[in-house]
Amino acid sequence: MSVAWSATKVDAIRIGVHPDKTRFVVELQQKPDHRIFYLQNPDRIVIDMQELDWQGVNTARRKVGLISNYRYGLFRKGTSRLVLDLKQPVKITKKVVLPPAAGKPYRFFIDITSTDRNTFAELVTESRKQQAKKLKPVVVATEAGNSRKKWTVVVDAGHGGIDPGAIGQSGVYEKQLTLAVAKKLRALLHKNPSYKVIMTRDNDTFLSLRERVSVARRAKGDLFISIHADSIGRPEFRGSTVYTLSEKASDREADELAQVNNKSDVIAGVDLEEQDDTVQGILIDLAQRETMNFSVRFAKILLPEISRSGMKVGSKSHRFAGFRVLKAPDVPSVLVELGYLSNRTDERIMKSNEGQTKLANSLAKAIDRYFADLES
Structure with a gap:
């Protein structure tokens, strides 16, 4: 008889301020299996643990002492992550796991104190060395080959795991909606034997922007579609928009949206200095320009179809900006804000x-129309 697996329940998160330190405490039902590292630009402490159940945790006080904010969520299957945003460079002076006692569950806490920039940079460097020894590259499973399938379509559900994306007025997360539409799209494409469909994620896990691009390139994708749902400070704005890559944004709003989406890795505690040059900054050569032309071609086909679905499409519904997730130099790519x-x-x-x-x-x-045009 098998025993059902369940995530470790978190009872509480607390932050305490003392004259010489800030203490960050997590109370949980099982002994934490933890790994801690430092990141800079911006300054952060990242704590990875086994998969955790956060339901019912009161996190009202997030800006306390040396901590300006914190967030948590699923980072990988089996791994949850806490990211502490720091007001200034710090160092961890104590790391303790207390066993259950006096009616309390396991308590994990770290004490952090202020330090200088050089010391913090050294801690980041040492963290990077330790991470390189322990972390294995993430491999996203692709579907088995099918000799009848011709076109490879990579469907990317935006955000996920620790990165919820935008939050709707009702409290719904962008990551939930993008995954729901991505799964429906996969089901539709599977009906056509001409397609091989690859999902960058098919559950609530996080993928870095580099990993999303890598999935498309490894699969030798013929088309990459990244699905998102925008949010803006003007609630009267509505409608779908399709974005393609450009070094120069079409307008300020497109540029601001690209900057927000490009911060996904920062939100999830990814080491940006370890990123692939192809994603961090590419030179648009002739091959890239050809790819971008195909991306624009698909965008122009997609917008009328969205309009026919009943979703509003505005006059400036095709925009362009420097989205990192669109930077595969050899895969036509669009980002769709539903x-x-x-x-x-x-x-x-x-x-x-x-x-x-x-x-x-x-x-x-x-x-269907895009690939039919290519074959004609």
């Missing part, structure tokens, strides 16, 4: 099964 989570109408459409189905259908029809 709608605005900050708008009640768009949010209602994207949350509904009917709205998700219509949006997935519009994507599938555009994919």
Whole structure:
């Protein structure tokens, strides 16, 4: 008889301020299997543990002492992550795991104190060495080959795990909506034997921007579609937008959105200094320009299909900016903002099964038209 697996429950997170230190405490039901490292630009402490259940944790006080904010969530299957944003360079002076006692569960805590920039940089360097020894590269499974399939479509559900993306007025997370539409699109494409479909993620886990691009390149993708749901400070704005890559943004809003999406790795505690040059900054050569032309071609096919689905499409519905997730030099790539989570109408459409189905259908029809044009 097998025993059902369950994540370790977290009872509480607390931050205490003392004259000489800030203490960060996690109370949990099982002994923590933990790994800690430092990151800079911006300054962060990252704590990885076994997969945790955070339901019911009160996290109202997030800006305390030397900590300016913190967040948590699933980073990989079996691994949860806490990221502490720091007000200044710090060092950990104590790391303790206390066993259950006096009615308390396991308690894990670290004490942090202020330090100078050079010392913090040394801690980051040492962390990087330790990470290189322990961490294995993430390999995203791809589907087995099918001799009948011709075109490889990579479907990327934006955000995930510790990175929720935008949050709607009802509290729904962008990562939930993007995955729901991505799965519906996969189901539709699977009906056509001409397609091989690769999902960058098919559950609530995190993938760095580099990993998403790598999936597309490893699969030798013919088309990469990154699915998102925008949010903006003006709730009257609504409608779908398709973005393609450019070194220069089409407008300020496109540039700001690219900057927000490009911070996904920072949110999740990824070491940006370890990133691949192809993703960090590429030179747009002739091959890249040809890829970008195909991306624009697909964007122009997709927008009328989205409009026919019932989702509003504005006059500036095709925009471009420096999205890192679109920087595969050899895979035509688009980023689709299905709608605005900050708008009640768009949010209602994207949350509904009917709205998700219509949006997935519009994507599938555009994919059919795009490849039919290439074959003609």
